[in-house]
Amino acid sequence: MTKVLTINQSVEMGIREFLKFLLDKSKVKGVFTLKKLNKGGDVAYSLITRSDELKDTVPFFPLMPINAGKLLSRFTMNGATSEPVAVVLKPCELRAFIELVKLEQGFLENIMFISATCGGVYPLNMVHDGTIDKNLSQYWTAIKKEEIPPNLRPACKACTEFIPYNTDMTINLVGNKTLDSQCEIFIESKKGEELAKDKDIKKKYSEKESKKKNLDNFRGKREAEKKKIFDEITPKLTGMDGLINIFGKCIGCHGCSKVCPICYCKLCEFESSDSEYGPSHYESELRRRGAVRVPPNTLYYHLGRLSHIAISCVGCGSCEDVCPVDIPLSIIFKKIGESVQHMFEYIPGKSITEKIPLTTFKEKELTEIEK
Amino acid sequence: MKKDDDFMPKILTFLCNWCSYAGADLAGTSRLKYPTSIIPIRVMCSSRVDPLFILKGYLNGADGVLLTGCHPGDCHYQSGNYHTRRRFAVLKKIFENLGLEHERLRLSWISASEGQKYAKITTEFTQKIKELGKNSTGTEIFL
Amino acid sequence: MNNSSDSSEDKGVVIQVKNTQKETVNDFLKKAMEQGVFDAVLISMKVPAGDSFAYVLLTDKELLKDTFPLPPIMSVQGAKAISSITRRGKGNKKIAAIMRPCEIRATVELTKLGQIDLDNIVLISMDCFGVMPTPSFIKDPEKSLKKFEDAIRIEDDTVMRPVCRICDKSSMVAGDLHIGTRGVQKDAFFIVSNTKKGKDILDKLGLISNKNIDTWLAKVKENAKEKQKKRKQAHKDLQSSIKNLDKFLDTFSHCINCHNCMRACPICCCRVCYFDSDKMKHPSDDYLRIAKSKGSIRFLPDTTIFHIGRMVHMSLSCVSCGSCEDACPMSIPVAQLFSMTADETQGLFDYIAGKSLEEPLPLTTFIKEELSEVEDVHD
Numbered sequence: 015m016t017k018v019l020t021i022n023q024s025v026e027m028g029i030r031e032f033l034k035f036l037l038d039k040s041k042v043k044g045v046f047t048l049k050k051l052n053k054g055g056d057v058a059y060s061l062i063t064r065s066d067e068l069k070d071t072v073p074f075f076p077l078m079p080i081n082a083g084k085l086l087s088r089f090t091m092n093g094a095t096s097e098p099v100a101v102v103l104k105p106c107e108l109r110a111f112i113e114l115v116k117l118e119q120g121f122l123e124n125i126m127f128i129s130a131t132c133g134g135v136y137p138l139n140m141v142h143d144g145t146i147d148k149n150l151s152q153y154w155t156a157i158k159k160e161e162i163p164p165n166l167r168p169a170c171k172a173c174t175e176f177i178p179y180n181t182d183m184t185i186n187l188v189g190n191k192t193l194d195s196q197c198e199i200f201i202e203s204k205k206g207e208e209l210a211k212d213k214d215i216k217k218k219y220s221e222k223e224s225k226k227k228n229l230d231n232f233r234g235k236r237e238a239e240k241k242k243i244f245d246e247i248t249p250k251l252t253g254m255d256g257l258i259n260i261f262g263k264c265i266g267c268h269g270c271s272k273v274c275p276i277c278y279c280k281l282c283e284f285e286s287s288d289s290e291y292g293p294s295h296y297e298s299e300l301r302r303r304g305a306v307r308v309p310p311n312t313l314y315y316h317l318g319r320l321s322h323i324a325i326s327c328v329g330c331g332s333c334e335d336v337c338p339v340d341i342p343l344s345i346i347f348k349k350i351g352e353s354v355q356h357m358f359e360y361i362p363g364k365s366i367t368e369k370i371p372l373t374t375f376k377e378k379e380l381t382e383i384e385k
Numbered sequence: 386m387k388k389d390d391d392f393m394p395k396i397l398t399f400l401c402n403w404c405s406y407a408g409a410d411l412a413g414t415s416r417l418k419y420p421t422s423i424i425p426i427r428v429m430c431s432s433r434v435d436p437l438f439i440l441k442g443y444l445n446g447a448d449g450v451l452l453t454g455c456h457p458g459d460c461h462y463q464s465g466n467y468h469t470r471r472r473f474a475v476l477k478k479i480f481e482n483l484g485l486e487h488e489r490l491r492l493s494w495i496s497a498s499e500g501q502k503y504a505k506i507t508t509e510f511t512q513k514i515k516e517l518g519k520n521s522t523g524t525e526i527f528l
Numbered sequence: 529m530n531n532s533s534d535s536s537e538d539k540g541v542v543i544q545v546k547n548t549q550k551e552t553v554n555d556f557l558k559k560a561m562e563q564g565v566f567d568a569v570l571i572s573m574k575v576p577a578g579d580s581f582a583y584v585l586l587t588d589k590e591l592l593k594d595t596f597p598l599p600p601i602m603s604v605q606g607a608k609a610i611s612s613i614t615r616r617g618k619g620n621k622k623i624a625a626i627m628r629p630c631e632i633r634a635t636v637e638l639t640k641l642g643q644i645d646l647d648n649i650v651l652i653s654m655d656c657f658g659v660m661p662t663p664s665f666i667k668d669p670e671k672s673l674k675k676f677e678d679a680i681r682i683e684d685d686t687v688m689r690p691v692c693r694i695c696d697k698s699s700m701v702a703g704d705l706h707i708g709t710r711g712v713q714k715d716a717f718f719i720v721s722n723t724k725k726g727k728d729i730l731d732k733l734g735l736i737s738n739k740n741i742d743t744w745l746a747k748v749k750e751n752a753k754e755k756q757k758k759r760k761q762a763h764k765d766l767q768s769s770i771k772n773l774d775k776f777l778d779t780f781s782h783c784i785n786c787h788n789c790m791r792a793c794p795i796c797c798c799r800v801c802y803f804d805s806d807k808m809k810h811p812s813d814d815y816l817r818i819a820k821s822k823g824s825i826r827f828l829p830d831t832t833i834f835h836i837g838r839m840v841h842m843s844l845s846c847v848s849c850g851s852c853e854d855a856c857p858m859s860i861p862v863a864q865l866f867s868m869t870a871d872e873t874q875g876l877f878d879y880i881a882g883k884s885l886e887e888p889l890p891l892t893t894f895i896k897e898e899l900s901e902v903e904d905v906h907d
């Protein structure tokens with residue numbers, strides 16, 4: 015049983031009103047959430063300090079313009095905020111932020127996390143062709159029925175970590191039939207409980223104990239979808255020839271690493287002078303191969319990036335979203351990521367105290383690796 | 386992959402300065418027979434070997450990459466080789482899952498007194514690589 | 529000002545086309561390699577999956593038959609490829625680089641920016657009819673390629689990228705040699721030299737520039753004139769749609785700050801872009817303070833400074849190549865905006881990016897008596 019605050023409004027209105035309450039009563043000094051920018055329907059993360067600005071917010075809009083974990087890292091990398099900020103974000107974004115905190119790229123202090131069981135988001139390219147809005151009612155109908163809405167990003171269709179970890183408050187979206195009439199906020203942490211004890215809150219919101227919805231059925235659907243998607247890519251993603259075919263069209267923009275929350279390096283190895291070929295390197299390549307792709311390093315970049323970040327990949331799909339040539343990056347990184355994470359029974363971003371496997375070791379393990 | 390009896394593979398071999406390099410040296414001074422396929426690179430500790438070095442070697446057409454270091458517990462920097470082991474395991478898993486020839490990558494612990502082991506492992510690994518044949522990535526254009 | 533073609537010669541070589549133009553160009557390169565005029569060729573090739581094209585540097589002549597001198601897309605701006613080859617030194621090989629005019633022009637700019645060493649490079653451009661947008665091409669490469677080839681045949685530019693449709697420098701000669709196909713009979717093309725290096729190569733190959741190239745020059749001029757008109761109109765339309773900052777911001781409101789545009793741009797060659805550097809990373813309390821002064825800020829609040837800042841940094845060298853726009857995952861008309869700005873800023877100095885190696889970059893030089901109109905007048 016978990017403590018729940020109930021607001022008798024739709025989830026969309028209820029969360030907005032709750033955030034407004036937090037700002038107005040100075041429980042937080044800022045709110046970080048998705049907001050509609052203009053009539054064009056653009057949605058972007060915003061940092062809001064005045065409560066009237068909350069009216070255009072769309073905290074659970076099914077879009078991830080940038081992984082919020084990456085943004086929170088930008089927000090706190092030079093020190094924790096000295097004033098409390100409430101952040102509404104998706105489970106994989108929160109997991110990404112936890113990984114970044116472990117990598118010393120951000121601070122948790124003074125941040126109140128509000129997340130939700132996540133139904134998934136649409137690809138970014140549906141923004142400019144304006145088709146997201148047309149899909150919205152279908153989206154929420156599917157979510158209420160615990161179904162996977164059509165047209166979502168593959169990363170989301172295959173995501174089995176749709177229940178957030180490390181939140182202070184969670185809103186149940188998936189399978190919630192009363193989305194249009196009631197907003198229930200589950201209190202998940204000490205910080206959340208402290209807040210719920212506050213007299214202003216007590217006065218305003220009724221509190222009860224409730225059981226969280228069992229989402230095994232939904233998880234089953236996602237597992238099945240993941241299996242299907244992985245099975246589809248496996249034969250193509252096999253061997254050097256397969257990799258050359260998949261990555262051959264890469265234009266080397268490195269957008270995938272720039273938006274990846276886990277790739278935080280100031281100067282990526284693959285953009286450093288270490289990865290450049292000097293004239294003698296080109297000449298030796300030419301002697302051996304007769305020809306060399308220019309600029310070089312397409313596979314070196316992707317395999318190298320896998321070796322750097324697969325262990326922490328949260329499967330957020332941002333990499334694929336920005337790829338101008340539609341390489342199925344999120345599925346590749348998710349699949350390989352899960353296989354290496356599995357070796358250490360590690361789920362990135364699940365726990366703040368569990369070390370990232372490549373930063374620690376056990377004396378007795380992996381003996382089968384050495385021969 | 387063609388099998389070729391005359392084929393002498395190129396095996397990039399990283400040797401940790403304190404144990405494995407000394408082990409290799411011992412093999413030499415004891416006049417043990419070991420194959421000419423080995424291209425040795427001395428590093429201060431096996432943990433100095435960024436998985437990218439292995440990857441780069443592989444993509445540049447090394448037929449095999451052998452990473453060696455002190456036995457667990459003996460690393461002269463206390464825990465370097467434990468980290469090496471995890472990194473190597475991850476790289477190997479990535480190779481396995483992408484259907485790349487992970488058999489071309491090998492990790493071995495060789496102490497300063499194990500000249501014998503050095504000769505045995507390099508011979509064995511060379512034989513194994515001979516069976517696998519040439520690494521075709523060395524001639525691909527579109528890597 | 530004649531900014532369409534500026535070959536230093538008015539005579540050229542005529543090459544008879546056998547089978548296809550592509551094959552004949554490749555034959556020409558092969559012959560030059562056989563005679564040791566070039567050791568290597570930098571040219572476009574289909575990738576193994578057949579769904580895109582990439583530059584390769586080749587020494588194996590047999591590969592020439594698979595190359596595509598004018599591929600249907602510009603997956604990577606050619607100047608970036610040349611920079612990759614010579615940034616760390618010029619090496620010993622004599623390399624011929626076959627590219628589109630805007631790629632050669634970007635190469636000239638990068639040379640002036642110290643990112644390319646042209647000593648061992650021969651730049652060969654070709655008349656360009658435009659390229660298709662990469663993102664749409666790769667959706668169906670086979671069909672797209674056919675569409676492209678058909679479009680070239682009937683000189684229809686509607687399938688090409690917006691910046692290509694208004695490109696008035698598609699025959700500009702900025703390299704050493706140029707292959708002219710406009711206004712030439714179907715079964716031939718011209719080779720025109722533009723530099724001493726180019727002329728020497730023709731000499732070595734025993735090719736004599738004695739043919740009249742008037743038909744090419746006339747056609748090039750006509751084409752440039754028509755495109756200039758279209759360009760002016762397109763820029764006027766664009767300008768009226770973004771006439772104030774709000775409108776400008778609206779254009780970029782989809783922007784997700786991925787900086788793909790900057791990384792695809794040949795001119796943006798900084799190892800770490802200013803707009804990715806620590807200079808742009810502020811303490812959380814600063815962000816909060818800014819938010820408080822406005823009630824709400826977009827996060828990151830960097831979109832405007834990035835785009836305007838990038839324009840300030842590089843618009844004088846922008847060659848309107850469209851690579852930025854191709855790489856934008858949000859389909860923002862980045863190249864259209866940048867090339868419009870570039871026409872204006874370059875116009876201030878009568879500068880045309882990439883036209884000449886000798887002409888210095890406007891911001892690296894000055895004239896004492898100039899631009900008085902931008903100063904305050906105190907008297």
Ligand code: SF4
Pocket residue numbers: 169270273274275276277323326327328329330331332333334343344347348
């Ligand atoms: S690799 Fe892709 S899916 Fe994985 S965390 Fe990075 S952006 Fe997200």
Ligand code: SF4
Pocket residue numbers: 271276277278279281282283284318319322323
């Ligand atoms: S690919 Fe590696 S070096 Fe590059 S940003 Fe990612 S983690 Fe850093």
Ligand code: SF4
Pocket residue numbers: 263264265266267268269270271333336337338339340341343
């Ligand atoms: S975003 Fe796509 S094109 Fe760009 S580097 Fe990544 S895979 Fe290549």
Ligand code: SF4
Pocket residue numbers: 792793794795796845846847848849850851852853862863866867
């Ligand atoms: S700004 Fe765009 S159009 Fe201009 S040179 Fe750069 S990539 Fe080309």
Ligand code: SF4
Pocket residue numbers: 790795796797798800801802803837838841842
């Ligand atoms: S925007 Fe400026 S700092 Fe950034 S890469 Fe371009 S020129 Fe360099």
Ligand code: SF4
Pocket residue numbers: 782783784785786787788789790852855856857858859860862
């Ligand atoms: S590529 Fe497009 S989305 Fe990315 S920064 Fe440039 S304009 Fe913005």
Ligand code: FES
Pocket residue numbers: 401402403404405429430431432453454455459460461462465466
């Ligand atoms: S010193 Fe030998 S493995 Fe670390």
